[in-house]
Amino acid sequence: MVVALLVVGGFALFVATVKPKKGRRTILTLRVFAVSGVLLAYFQPSLRFEEVRRSHAPVIVIVDESASMQTRDQEFSSRLERVKKFFHENAAYFENLKQKHEVRYFACSDRVRPIQDITSESFTRPRGSSTDLTKCLAQAIAEVGQEPGGAILITDGVDTGRASQADQKSLKFSGPLWVLIVQEAPSKDIAVATISGLSFVLDRNICEVRVLLAYTEVAHEEATVALLLDGEVVDSKKVSLPGKAGFAEVTFYLLPKGPGRHVVKVVVHPLEGELNTWNNQYAAAVTVVRDRTRILHVAGFPSWDLRFLREALRSYARSELVSFHTLRDPFLQQSLSKDDETVLIPFPAHEIFQEKIESFDLVVLQDYDFSDPDGAENAESIRRYIVNGGSLLYVVGSIVPRGANLLERLGVREGISGKREMLTGAFRARIPNAARLHPLFGFGGRWMLEEIEAAPPLPAIKPLRGEGAWETLIEVADPNSPGVSWPLLMVAAMGKGVVAVLATDALWRWAFSPDYGPLYGQMVRRLIAFLTREPDAGLVKVSAGSERVAPGEKCEFVVSAAFNDGDILGRLESLSGQGVETIADLTGRIEKGKASLSVTLNETGEYRMTVVHLATGLSADDVVVVGPATEELFNLWTPGAIAKTLAASFGGELHPVESPALERFRPRGGELVRTGVRVILTLWDHPLVLAIVILVFALEWYLERRLGQT
Amino acid sequence: MAQGLTQFEKKYSRRVFLKLALVGSSPVWSLARTLLASDFNRFRVAQMTTGGLPPARPNAALVLAQEVRERTAVRVRLDRVVVPLSADSIFSYPFLLWVGEGPIPPLDKSELKNLNAFLGAGGFILVDNAGEGPKALAFDKTFRAELRRALPTFSLQPVPENHVIMRSFYRVSSVAGRHATFKEVEAIFLEDRLALLYSRNDLAGAWSRDGFGNWEFEAVPGGPAQRESAIRFGVNIVMYALLLNYKDEQAHVEYLLKKRKLRPEDLRQEK
Numbered sequence: 015m016v017v018a019l020l021v022v023g024g025f026a027l028f029v030a031t032v033k034p035k036k037g038r039r040t041i042l043t044l045r046v047f048a049v050s051g052v053l054l055a056y057f058q059p060s061l062r063f064e065e066v067r068r069s070h071a072p073v074i075v076i077v078d079e080s081a082s083m084q085t086r087d088q089e090f091s092s093r094l095e096r097v098k099k100f101f102h103e104n105a106a107y108f109e110n111l112k113q114k115h116e117v118r119y120f121a122c123s124d125r126v127r128p129i130q131d132i133t134s135e136s137f138t139r140p141r142g143s144s145t146d147l148t149k150c151l152a153q154a155i156a157e158v159g160q161e162p163g164g165a166i167l168i169t170d171g172v173d174t175g176r177a178s179q180a181d182q183k184s185l186k187f188s189g190p191l192w193v194l195i196v197q198e199a200p201s202k203d204i205a206v207a208t209i210s211g212l213s214f215v216l217d218r219n220i221c222e223v224r225v226l227l228a229y230t231e232v233a234h235e236e237a238t239v240a241l242l243l244d245g246e247v248v249d250s251k252k253v254s255l256p257g258k259a260g261f262a263e264v265t266f267y268l269l270p271k272g273p274g275r276h277v278v279k280v281v282v283h284p285l286e287g288e289l290n291t292w293n294n295q296y297a298a299a300v301t302v303v304r305d306r307t308r309i310l311h312v313a314g315f316p317s318w319d320l321r322f323l324r325e326a327l328r329s330y331a332r333s334e335l336v337s338f339h340t341l342r343d344p345f346l347q348q349s350l351s352k353d354d355e356t357v358l359i360p361f362p363a364h365e366i367f368q369e370k371i372e373s374f375d376l377v378v379l380q381d382y383d384f385s386d387p388d389g390a391e392n393a394e395s396i397r398r399y400i401v402n403g404g405s406l407l408y409v410v411g412s413i414v415p416r417g418a419n420l421l422e423r424l425g426v427r428e429g430i431s432g433k434r435e436m437l438t439g440a441f442r443a444r445i446p447n448a449a450r451l452h453p454l455f456g457f458g459g460r461w462m463l464e465e466i467e468a469a470p471p472l473p474a475i476k477p478l479r480g481e482g483a484w485e486t487l488i489e490v491a492d493p494n495s496p497g498v499s500w501p502l503l504m505v506a507a508m509g510k511g512v513v514a515v516l517a518t519d520a521l522w523r524w525a526f527s528p529d530y531g532p533l534y535g536q537m538v539r540r541l542i543a544f545l546t547r548e549p550d551a552g553l554v555k556v557s558a559g560s561e562r563v564a565p566g567e568k569c570e571f572v573v574s575a576a577f578n579d580g581d582i583l584g585r586l587e588s589l590s591g592q593g594v595e596t597i598a599d600l601t602g603r604i605e606k607g608k609a610s611l612s613v614t615l616n617e618t619g620e621y622r623m624t625v626v627h628l629a630t631g632l633s634a635d636d637v638v639v640v641g642p643a644t645e646e647l648f649n650l651w652t653p654g655a656i657a658k659t660l661a662a663s664f665g666g667e668l669h670p671v672e673s674p675a676l677e678r679f680r681p682r683g684g685e686l687v688r689t690g691v692r693v694i695l696t697l698w699d700h701p702l703v704l705a706i707v708i709l710v711f712a713l714e715w716y717l718e719r720r721l722g723q724t
Numbered sequence: 725m726a727q728g729l730t731q732f733e734k735k736y737s738r739r740v741f742l743k744l745a746l747v748g749s750s751p752v753w754s755l756a757r758t759l760l761a762s763d764f765n766r767f768r769v770a771q772m773t774t775g776g777l778p779p780a781r782p783n784a785a786l787v788l789a790q791e792v793r794e795r796t797a798v799r800v801r802l803d804r805v806v807v808p809l810s811a812d813s814i815f816s817y818p819f820l821l822w823v824g825e826g827p828i829p830p831l832d833k834s835e836l837k838n839l840n841a842f843l844g845a846g847g848f849i850l851v852d853n854a855g856e857g858p859k860a861l862a863f864d865k866t867f868r869a870e871l872r873r874a875l876p877t878f879s880l881q882p883v884p885e886n887h888v889i890m891r892s893f894y895r896v897s898s899v900a901g902r903h904a905t906f907k908e909v910e911a912i913f914l915e916d917r918l919a920l921l922y923s924r925n926d927l928a929g930a931w932s933r934d935g936f937g938n939w940e941f942e943a944v945p946g947g948p949a950q951r952e953s954a955i956r957f958g959v960n961i962v963m964y965a966l967l968l969n970y971k972d973e974q975a976h977v978e979y980l981l982k983k984r985k986l987r988p989e990d991l992r993q994e995k
Contacts, residue, residue, distance in 0.1 A: 315799055
């Protein structure tokens with residue numbers, strides 16, 4: 015175009031200046047056209063026709079639906095109700111906005127959730143574990159796929175995220191961002207602010223649980239705080255709340271008994287007139303770890319049975335053995351020496367059985383007759399220890415109880431009335447059918463079934479019978495009384511604990527046999543694992559994917575079993591109410607020893623999943639806690655800095671939701687978008703243009719010849 | 725003798741007598757059954773023999789068992805048991821006393837196998853050299869050679885003075901027996917377990933009594949005090965066989981009891 019202009023311009027100037035004659039002017043004009051035609055061919059210009067239009071820029075509307083949004087006041091049942099009222103009152107505005115922009119709605123907490131229809135969204139329950147407004151804004155922009163023309167963020171401003179200004183600056187968003195704060199006047203409230211001391215909890219070791227309460231608008235009151243372990247109140251304390259607002263700390267001591275996952279819950283009784291009680295409790299699923307299996311072994315006298323059992327106890331992995339064996343009968347005057355010539359020490363029966371017993375995962379009594387002065391109290395203390403979650407292995411041989419009969423307290427009676435002595439003969443062991451699937455023989459112990467039945471007969475057993483819930487795992491046939499069998503090893507659950515009774519002192523015969531020594535050792539080790547509820551000892555195991563999930567988040571329970579296949583039933587129960595409530599029954603199937611059950615939990619609370627292997631009836635369970643992080647529970651009336659800086663960073667404003675000033679919200683228009691048809695006219699190769707150029711050359715040649723000019 | 729059976733003989737024929745004996749003995753049997761009810765867990769000192777040799781110091785085992793019974797809470801069965809090393813019945817007696825007075829014949833295959841298996845299964849053997857002069861040397865030489873054949877990867881090691889066997893019941897500082905020629909005893913250790921103890925001081929000689937209850941041999945040079953020391957050492961050996969390193973663990977009991985904190989004040993003390 016420029017060259018063409020230069021040529022035409024140059025020619026016009028030449029004509030105006032030189033003023034050639036008419037004929038020459040014509041020839042020159044034709045020559046200019048010819049040159050133009052050559053230039054056209056060289057530069058190949060083309061003509062384009064396009065249609066464009068300006069697009070509707072998306073506008074995103076984000077509604078905070080985190081836990082803090084359920085805060086209520088006298089007028090509304092929750093902040094989310096206020097949000098619903100806001101949309102109802104401003105329906106016309108949003109309808110109008112939809113005409114000019116593509117409006118996309120999202121709900122957010124720690125992540126965004128697209129909402130298809132804002133008018134039908136119920137916002138009935140909070141979701142997510144915390145609030146991260148910056149992250150949610152970034153996620154919403156990513157969902158939209160392009161930079162929005164503007165954004166409206168409706169939140170109470172309680173942001174528990176850790177976003178920095180740099181994070182905000184990295185967002186691909188020029189603004190404006192309109193932040194609407196949903197809040198009401200502060201009302202009396204007390205909440206659990208933090209709980210610490212539960213990150214590493216050892217079994218049978220006291221741990222200190224520190225609870226920080228946050229309170230506001232109180233008038234020098236006292237709060238009652240309770241600590242619960244697996245639904246049972248462990249301790250309850252009163253704490254003073256000085257001043258109108260602030261923090262109060264209370265310390266509890268927790269002694270967990272048993273490894274695995276437990277639910278620890280802190281509950282603050284509502285203050286008088288308190289409206290928001292949803293933040294008065296906080297539950298956590300705590301994994302209690304056992305560092306060592308602490309075993310107490312008390313024996314009435316040294317013997318081979320003691321010797322081999324002791325070696326087996328010591329060989330148990332990670333065991334810590336505390337032994338007390340009577341080496342000299344204190345009631346007989348046998349001393350031929352002064353006390354300092356022996357290494358004997360008095361047995362601290364009271365200290366061990368009454369003060370320290372709770373520190374043991376397993377108590378083993380072997381030929382112990384409770385003849386010490388506190389015998390009856392010690393026996394009762396052991397019984398209580400079992401009921402409260404302890405484990406006992408009682409090896410009964412020839413010894414006859416003198417002071418207190420612990421066996422009777424455990425529901426075990428003499429099998430032959432009036433006879434307390436052992437029976438002799440050749441007692442061959444066998445496994446009752448009902449016991450073949452017991453965990454003692456599972457997960458690598460199946461080989462023991464045959465070995466036990468092939469083992470040498472035992473020369474003596476104590477005839478006992480268990481009453482009630484006793485289960486016989488190994489029995490022996492009485493060679494002297496056909497049809498009669500006696501339990502050799504029996505177990506029973508007692509309260510929260512477990513008891514096993516071994517009715518012989520001759521099992522060392524298996525231990526000392528080169529062929530059956532390994533059987534003895536393995537049997538004892540597996541018995542310890544069963545009695546101490548070692549998490550790996552069960553035939554079926556369940557494990558929740560994580561200890562805590564946010565409301566609305568999916569939770570997966572992984573099932574592993576000693577069986578390769580089989581149908582399973584998973585029962586999900588809520589533990590949060592007054593009792594246990596079944597929420598759902600799920601079915602699944604074990605393939606190659608594994609299965610998975612998934613469930614979405616929407617309500618805050620504590621849940622237990624119990625899985626049953628249908629073919630065998632064996633079961634296992636695990637717990638999971640659903641709820642927000644503690645940061646969502648308190649500090650509800652102070653919009654955090656994040657909300658303010660967001661509005662400022664993106665050229666927006668911050669207003670209360672009741673007076674949103676939406677008329678000042680001016681989202682940017684969209685970009686120009688090519689939508690029409692392109693018509694490309696390539697002039698240089700158009701046949702008409704070619705014809706004109708040829709004609710021009712022809713005319714110029716003719717005129718030159720005609721006029722005789724060059 | 726008159727021909728034919730008398731009335732008495734007819735009435736009490738052998739068959740009838742046997743029947744009566746059986747019936748009559750059943751209460752005795754029942755009583756024995758209950759009296760012996762706890763026998764299978766009682767401690768017994770079985771004397772071991774090899775190569776068909778008669779047991780040396782045959783009274784020592786019983787005396788040792790008696791002393792253990794009198795001085796400790798161990799339930800002891802007082803009967804004389806002699807068991808050949810080649811017999812599988814040795815696995816009914818986890819504690820064996822092997823006393824020799826002179827050279828021992830080479831152990832045969834079953835004896836070698838049993839010795840190995842016995843110790844490996846957890847058994848304990850007390851070997852005592854009761855010989856004098858050349859006979860003692862001969863026993864020592866042949867015993868060590870046979871031990872090398874039976875347990876080629878193990879060798880006799882001196883038992884340290886602070887080993888738990890020296891304080892498993894009594895605090896013992898002397899290993900003297902009938903004589904006090906050697907100041908130490910030797911042992912085979914299987915991992916950390918003392919499985920075989922070898923004394924060259926004729927411990928069994930210090931324990932032996934004759935049929936009238938008199939000591940068979942003088943304890944030289946220490947006399948009664950030395951004998952008492954030998955008996956105490958014998959008691960310690962038995963207690964070690966039954967309890968292994970129990971007394972070593974006792975030293976840590978207090979620490980272990982305090983390790984787990986059960987009460988809030990335990991936590992405060994720790995801090």
